[in-house]
Amino acid sequence: MARSPSEAALIQVDTDPTYKRVAKAIEEAIMSGRLKTGDTLPTETELAAQLGVNRSTVREGIRALENADLIERGGAKRLIVRVPQASKIAWVNTRALGLMHVSFLDLWELQLQVEPFAASVAAERIEPELLEALRENVARLAEHLDDDEKVTSNDIEFHRLVAQASSNAALSLVSEPIRVLLFSATIDLYETVPQARHRLLEAHRAILAEIEKGDSAEARRWMARHIEDFRRGYEVAGYDLLAPIPIDPRTQDHFG
Incomplete structure (x- = not known):
């Protein structure tokens, strides 16, 4: 049975690679203000557990956010939220x-x-x-x-x-x-x-x-x-x- 246009419009599939979804989730927390400039992010292990992915995926997502200048590595290599230069x-x-x-x-x-x-x-x-x-x-x-x-x-x-x-x-x-x-x-x-x-x-x-x-x-x-x-x-x-x-x-x- 064919779906109505309204039903079809509700179906969305996120086909982005997992590391991009990790980056998006963290970026959204930053842009919404839940994470503020100067805040320290959880460790890669903690992020992997929270997001239900492996550490290598988290690492790729973190690299994307570093390239976007949204986070940087501070003391003891902890990840810190920053304002892009x-x-x-x-x-x-x-x-x-x-x-x-x-x-x-x-x-x-x-x-x-x-x-x-x-x-x-x-x-x-x-x-x-x-x-x-x-x-x-x-x-x-x-x-x-x-x-x-x-x-x-x-x-x-x-x-x-x-x-x-x-x-x-x-x-x-x-x-x-x-x-x-x-x-x-x-x-x-x-x-x-x-x-x-x-x-x-x-x-x-x-x-x-x-x-x-x-x-x-x-x-x-x-x-x-x-x-x-x-x-x-x-x-x-x-x-x-x-x-x-x-x-x-x-x-x-x-x-x-």
Whole structure:
């Protein structure tokens, strides 16, 4: 006798390998809050008993969660719940953006919205420690203005610090992959357009000054001007705004 559509819809078979089901069960406990950051997981033997599987299966599931950065091994090799590192999340998302053939223009359009907002909020909320970090960042840029790779890395760090100063975790997490992929897009820019280094330093100094003064509107204006100038430098270099950005191998050395 044929089943009705409603009856058929109720039948679900989990065909995932057992180790994936183990990983899912632990991940669900973490995401639901039953296991919290810093909590210690039971031993592999205890988990195997609780979940009704063998230790090798638990070990495979644990490895998957370690790769996802949800757990780490602490003292005595005990398993501890952790918050995934933003850099690892960013690198995964950066690779996804690269595979989607995202162009410089795609990223720049988003930057033009995100970065001025970050600067305006940072001017209102920045803590003393981050303000000092921004000052040190600008000082290092001035010291290494002839080192193109350091200039690019310094620029990435400057914008990361501004995002962190906004005290908006979502903003920091969303904008990080943009910065990482733009590292690939601009790593050779300053060799092609040397004057861009000095314009970068001028902009960073101006943005820092407005953040120091707590002037949200001027911080936003200067950041928008900086991002507009970034596009002009890219065009002066002769790069194609619409071409997909390939991920430079050096990018993973800095962010992978």
